[in-house]
Structures are given as structure tokens and as C-alpha cells.
Amino acid sequence: MSDHPVSGLEPPYYTVVFTSLRTEDQEGYADTAARMEELVREVPGFLGYESARTPGGIGITVGYFKDEEAIAAWRADAEHQGAMRRGRADWYERYSVHVGRVERSYGFARG
Amino acid sequence: MSDHPVSGLEPPYYTVVFTSLRTEDQEGYADTAARMEELVREVPGFLGYESARTPGGIGITVGYFKDEEAIAAWRADAEHQGAMRRGRADWYERYSVHVGRVERSYGFARG
Numbered sequence: 001m002s003d004h005p006v007s008g009l010e011p012p013y014y015t016v017v018f019t020s021l022r023t024e025d026q027e028g029y030a031d032t033a034a035r036m037e038e039l040v041r042e043v044p045g046f047l048g049y050e051s052a053r054t055p056g057g058i059g060i061t062v063g064y065f066k067d068e069e070a071i072a073a074w075r076a077d078a079e080h081q082g083a084m085r086r087g088r089a090d091w092y093e094r095y096s097v098h099v100g101r102v103e104r105s106y107g108f109a110r111g
Numbered sequence: 112m113s114d115h116p117v118s119g120l121e122p123p124y125y126t127v128v129f130t131s132l133r134t135e136d137q138e139g140y141a142d143t144a145a146r147m148e149e150l151v152r153e154v155p156g157f158l159g160y161e162s163a164r165t166p167g168g169i170g171i172t173v174g175y176f177k178d179e180e181a182i183a184a185w186r187a188d189a190e191h192q193g194a195m196r197r198g199r200a201d202w203y204e205r206y207s208v209h210v211g212r213v214e215r216s217y218g219f220a221r222g
Contacts, residue, residue: 006207015211017126017173019161023221050130052163052171060163060171062128062209088219096117096218098173100126100211107207108199110134 003106009064011103013047014071016063020095029091032083039079045070071099114217120175122214124158125182127174131206140202143194150190156181182210 022029040046045066053059065071074080087095133140151157156177164170176182185191198206 006209009209015126015128015209017128017211019163019173050169050171052130052165052169054163055166058161058163060161060173062130062171062173064209092219092221094218094220096216098117098120098126098175098211098213098216100128100209100213102209102211105207105209107205108203109205110203 003108006105006107009047009102009105011105013102014065014067015098015100015102016065016071017098017100018061018063018095020059020061021057021093022059022091023093025090027090028086032086036080036083039077040074043070043074043077046074114219117216117218120158120213120216122216124213125176125178126209126211126213127176127182128209128211129172129174129206131170131172132168132204133170133202134204136201138201139197143197147191147194150188151185154181154185154188157185 037049040049040063043065047064047066049061049063051059051061063074065074148160151160151174154176158175158177160172160174162170162172174185176185
């Protein structure tokens with residue numbers, strides 16, 4: 001029942017926190033999101049992600065990356081840049097991105 | 112339509128990312144969560160939080176703090192410690208906590 005290291009994530013690493021509120025226009029969103037998930041897995045230094053969304057409310061996605069280089073590579077991806085432009089044009093009412101260097105993490109799992 | 116600084120959050124600051132999966136036993140959870148929200152606002156250096164939860168899936172809460180001292184003060188709060196114990200005993204199947212120092216953030220808002 002005590003806290004333990006987070007499996008697969010050895011500090012230091014980075015969290016990219018993306019919080020967003022969507023518009024009513026979600027045409028094409030799901031396909032693009034699925035494609036982005038496929039693409040980001042190819043980025044060297046991408047360590048995983050988690051995502052949650054309250055129906056009718058905000059969504060939070062946390063990407064885990066090994067270093068700044070991995071984040072920069074993902075940001076520079078041409079297809080990702082196109083998706084971000086489309087997101088600003090159509091899908092997002094607002095969003096925030098917070099890039100943090102993690103020096104400490106821990107977890108708990110039952111049983 | 113271009114990115115802007117995140118209102119009220121001037122780097123450096125800290126994100127505390129809490130991702131969790133709940134158990135079926137949520138008795139008392141809502142009251143405790145409401146009380147924790149009240150309490151954390153009294154912590155000097157607490158800058159806000161955002162939370163999302165996919166029904167039947169994971170929840171992600173991101174707390175924003177001015178510095179490590181603010182995080183330590185919140186962690187040391189006796190009532191919060193009691194809530195964390197209860198969370199491990201009853202409410203959470205698993206959780207992870209990632210404490211990150213934010214050097215860079217940006218946002219977008221429509222219109």
C-alpha cells in the first residue's frame with residue numbers, strides 16, 4: 001500500500017500538460033487524434049501519455065518525454081503542425097500547454 | 112489566433128500531475144474532494160488547478176504551485192494526509208504523481 005516509483009518513468013523526464021476546451025465543431029477530430037497517437041509513438045524519447053475528458057467540460061492530456069529534444073521533435077513534425085493549425089482554426093475554444101521537468105514522481109497501486 | 116502566455120502563471124512554477132483510476136467504493140469521496148479544494152486554496156503559493164475525468168476511465172488533476180515550498184506545505188497538511196490515507200485505503204485503484212518545474216508555457220484562446 002506504500003508509494004513506489006512510476007513504472008517506465010525514471011526522473012528526470014518531462015511532462016507536457018495540455019488542457020483544452022473544445023468547440024462544437026469536432027468534424028475530423030477523432031481521425032486526426034488517432035493519427036497523432038500513431039505518429040507520436042515514433043518520436044524517439046516519447047515515453048507515453050494519459051488523457052481524460054469530462055463530458056461537456058475540459059480535457060487534459062499529459063505526454064511524457066525523455067528530454068527537451070524529444071518534445072522539440074514532436075513539435076516540429078509537419079503533420080502534427082498541420083493538426084495544431086486545424087485545432088486552432090476549428091476544434092479548440094482554448095487550450096494551455098505547460099512543459100515541466102520532472103525530478104520526482106511516485107505512484108500507488110492496490111494489492 | 113496566436114499563442115499567448117498562460118494567464119496568472121508566470122514561469123517558473125510547478126505542475127503536480129495526479130492521474131488516477133478509482134475503485135467502485137466512492138463513499139465519502141465527493142465531500143472530501145470538496146473539502147480538499149477549500150483547503151488547498153489556503154496554501155500560500157497555490158496558483159490553481161484543473162481536473163478532468165473520463166467516465167469509467169482515468170482522472171487527471173493538475174495543480175499549479177509557485178514553488179516547492181507550496182507543494183510541501185500542501186503535502187504536510189494533516190487533513191490532506193488523512194484524505195490521502197483514505198484514498199489509498201478505499202477510493203483509488205492506482206494513481207501516479209509527477210512533480211514538474213515549468214520553464215515554458217503558452218496558451219490559445221479563440222477570438
